[in-house]
Amino acid sequence: MIKIITYLTPIFPFLLACNPTYQNTPQSEAEMADTVLTNGKIYTVNPQQPWAEAIAIKDGRYSFVGASADALSFVGKDTKLIDLQGKMAMPGINDAHTHSWQGGFKLLYECNFHFTATPDEIAETIKGCIQANPDAQWIRGGQWTSDFFKNYDLGSPKKWLDAVSEDKAVYFQDDATHNAWVNSKALELAGIDKDTPDPKGGAFVRDEHGEPNGLVLETAKSVIEQYLPEWTLEQNVASLDAAVSHANSYGITGVNEARTPPEISLAYQQLDKQGLLSAYAITYLQTPRGRRDKPFDIGPMQVISEKYSSEHVYTKFAKMFLDGVPTASRTAVMMQPYLTDNEFPEVTTGNLLIEPEVLFQDLVELDRAGFTVKIHTAGDGAVRIALDAIEKMRTVNGSSGLRHQLAHVGFIEPDDLPRFAELNVTADLSPYLWFPSPLIESTIGAVGERALRYWPIKDLLASRTDVSIGSDWPSAVDTMNPWPAIEAMVTRKNPYSDSEETLWAEQAITLKQALKIFTLDGARAYRLEDLTGSIEVGKSAELIILEQNPFSVRPEDISDIKVEKTFFAGDVVYEKLTP
Numbered sequence: 003m004i005k006i007i008t009y010l011t012p013i014f015p016f017l018l019a020c021n022p023t024y025q026n027t028p029q030s031e032a033e034m035a036d037t038v039l040t041n042g043k044i045y046t047v048n049p050q051q052p053w054a055e056a057i058a059i060k061d062g063r064y065s066f067v068g069a070s071a072d073a074l075s076f077v078g079k080d081t082k083l084i085d086l087q088g089k090m091a092m093p094g095i096n097d098a099h100t101h102s103w104q105g106g107f108k109l110l111y112e113c114n115f116h117f118t119a120t121p122d123e124i125a126e127t128i129k130g131c132i133q134a135n136p137d138a139q140w141i142r143g144g145q146w147t148s149d150f151f152k153n154y155d156l157g158s159p160k161k162w163l164d165a166v167s168e169d170k171a172v173y174f175q176d177d178a179t180h181n182a183w184v185n186s187k188a189l190e191l192a193g194i195d196k197d198t199p200d201p202k203g204g205a206f207v208r209d210e211h212g213e214p215n216g217l218v219l220e221t222a223k224s225v226i227e228q229y230l231p232e233w234t235l236e237q238n239v240a241s242l243d244a245a246v247s248h249a250n251s252y253g254i255t256g257v258n259e260a261r262t263p264p265e266i267s268l269a270y271q272q273l274d275k276q277g278l279l280s281a282y283a284i285t286y287l288q289t290p291r292g293r294r295d296k297p298f299d300i301g302p303m304q305v306i307s308e309k310y311s312s313e314h315v316y317t318k319f320a321k322m323f324l325d326g327v328p329t330a331s332r333t334a335v336m337m338q339p340y341l342t343d344n345e346f347p348e349v350t351t352g353n354l355l356i357e358p359e360v361l362f363q364d365l366v367e368l369d370r371a372g373f374t375v376k377i378h379t380a381g382d383g384a385v386r387i388a389l390d391a392i393e394k395m396r397t398v399n400g401s402s403g404l405r406h407q408l409a410h411v412g413f414i415e416p417d418d419l420p421r422f423a424e425l426n427v428t429a430d431l432s433p434y435l436w437f438p439s440p441l442i443e444s445t446i447g448a449v450g451e452r453a454l455r456y457w458p459i460k461d462l463l464a465s466r467t468d469v470s471i472g473s474d475w476p477s478a479v480d481t482m483n484p485w486p487a488i489e490a491m492v493t494r495k496n497p498y499s500d501s502e503e504t505l506w507a508e509q510a511i512t513l514k515q516a517l518k519i520f521t522l523d524g525a526r527a528y529r530l531e532d533l534t535g536s537i538e539v540g541k542s543a544e545l546i547i548l549e550q551n552p553f554s555v556r557p558e559d560i561s562d563i564k565v566e567k568t569f570f571a572g573d574v575v576y577e578k579l580t581p
C-alpha cells in the first residue's frame with residue numbers, strides 16, 4: 003500500500019476547492035492504478051471538491067480525484083482506462099430501508115401481481131403460478147391494496163380465492179406486508195376455524211357466522227406463516243444474491259435489511275464468504291414482534307450479531323416495531339384520533355405495540371450493548387413516544403455516540419422536529435409513493451387533512467436532523483429504483499404520472515440535498531461515512547456512471563435516469579446491456 007500524503011493543510015482551506023487530491027504519483031508499474039476514469043462530470047458529494055473530471059482506483063480505493071490530464075500519470079500498462087465522454091458519475095447509492103430478502107424471494111420464487119391489478123388479472127396470475135408449480139402445496143406472493151374489496155364486489159378474500167385455487171393453499175400479502183389474504187385450504191392447513199381466538203395485536207376477520215373470511219390482520223399473519231414451508235439456506239442465499247444484483251442495477255451499493263431473521267443473517271454471511279456480496283449489507287436484527295409489556299432478553303441477539311458479521315456484513319443493528327401503518331387499518335399511533343366512518347366507528351389513535359417504559363428499558367440494554375436501533379414509528383404519536391424513550395435512555399446511558407433511527411416518520415409534530423438533532427436521532431424516511439396514489443389516498447381516508455402534511459423533509463434538514471432514505475422494497479414499491487424518490491423530493495409531485503398536483507410543495511429540497519441524503523448521509527446512518535458514500539482519496543470505490551445527468555435534465559425527468567455501470571470496492575458489479 004502507498005502511504006497517503008496530504009498535500010494541503012487546513013491553513014489553506016481555500017485551496018481545497020480548486021486543487022486535486024491524490025496519493026503519491028506512482029513511481030513504479032506496481033503502483034499504477036487498476037482503473038482510471040477520465041473526461042467525466044464526476045459529482046463527488048465531497049464539499050471540499052464537489053466536482054472532478056477524473057478518478058483513479060487502486061486496490062478498491064480511490065487513489066486520485068481531480069483533472070483528466072493529471073490522472074494519466076496513474077495509467078500503467080495493466081490499468082483499465084475508461085473514457086466517460088462527458089457522462090456523469092457519482093457515489094453509489096445507499097438504500098437505508100429495505101426488506102431485500104423478501105424482495106429476493108419475490109424475484110425468484112413468488113407469485114406476483116401489482117397492487118393496481120384487477121381481479122381478472124390476479125386470477126390469471128394465480129392460474130399461471132399453479133401451472134408453473136404443480137407440486138407446490140402453497141402459492142404465496144402479493145401484493146394487494148386495502149381498498150381492493152371496496153373497489154370490487156367479490157365477497158371475501160376466502161370466497162374469491164377458493165374459486166381460483168381450491169386445492170392449493172393461497173397466501174398473499176398486502177402492499178405494506180402487514181396483512182394477508184388466504185383461501186380455505188390455507189386456513190385448513192393452519193388449523194384455523196371459527197373457534198380459533200384472535201392473537202394479541204391481530205385478527206382473523208370473520209363473516210356473519212364467525213367463520214374466518216380470509217382477511218388476516220397484523221400478528222394473525224404470523225400464525226399462518228408458521229405453516230409455510232421453510233426456505234432452505236441455498237434458497238435464502240440465492241434470493242439475497244438476486245436482491246443485491248437488483249440493487250446494483252439501480253446503482254445501489256449499500257443495502258439496509260430492516261428486519262433480519264437469524265437465517266437471513268447467516269445467508270448474508272455465506273454470500274459474502276462466497277465473494278458474491280456486491281454491496282454493504284446492514285442487517286437490523288429482529289426483536290420480538292407483536293404487542294409486548296416486558297423487556298426482551300437481548301442475549302441471543304448478541305450471539306447472532308457476533309456470529310454472522312463478515313467483511314461486508316454489519317450486524318450491530320436492531321429493529322423494533324412501535325406501531326403499524328396510517329392507512330385504512332389505522333394502526334400507526336397518531337397524536338390525534340383517526341377519522342371514523344361506518345366501517346371504523348370506533349375512536350382510535352392507533353395501536354401501540356410496546357409500552358413506553360418497556361421501550362425505554364429495551365433501549366437502555368441495546369444502546370449499552372452497542373446496537374444502533376431502528377424503531378418503526380409511522381405515526382406522529384409513535385415518534386413522540388420514541389423520542390421520549392431515547393431522551394430518557396440518554397439520561398441513564400449518557401451519549402454512546404450511536405445514532406438511533408426512527409423509521410418512516412411521515413408525520414412529525416412541529417415541537418418534535420428539533421429533538422432529532424438534540425438527541426442525535428436519524429430520521430429514516432421512505433418517500434417513494436407520492437400523491438396521488440392508492441396508499442396516500444388510503445392515508446387521507448384514515449387521518450384526514452393531516453395526511454397532506456406528509457414527509458417534512460425540508461423542515462428536518464432545517465433543524466439539522468440526519469436524514470436517510472429507504473425504498474422499503476418490496477413493501478409498496480416494485481423495485482429499489484431510487485430515482486423516482488429523488489425526483490419527488492425535488493418536485494413534491496407524483497414521479498409516476500404527469501400530474502401537476504403537489505404534496506406539501508413547501509417541503510421540496512434541492513437535487514444536491516437529495517443526492518447527499520442518498521449517498522453520504524445514507525453511509526452515515528450506518529456509521530460507514532469514513533469508508534464510503536463520497537468520492538475522496540482513500541475511500542472505498544463505490545461509484546456509479548449514469549446515462550443522463552440529473553443536473554441537466556428537467557426535474558420531472560429525474561425518475562427516468564438509468565445507471566450504466568455500478569462499481570463496488572473498485573470492481574464493476576453491474577453493467578447495462580447495450581441493445
Ligand SMILES: [Zn+2]
Nearest residue numbers: 099260474477
Ligand atoms: Zn419496512
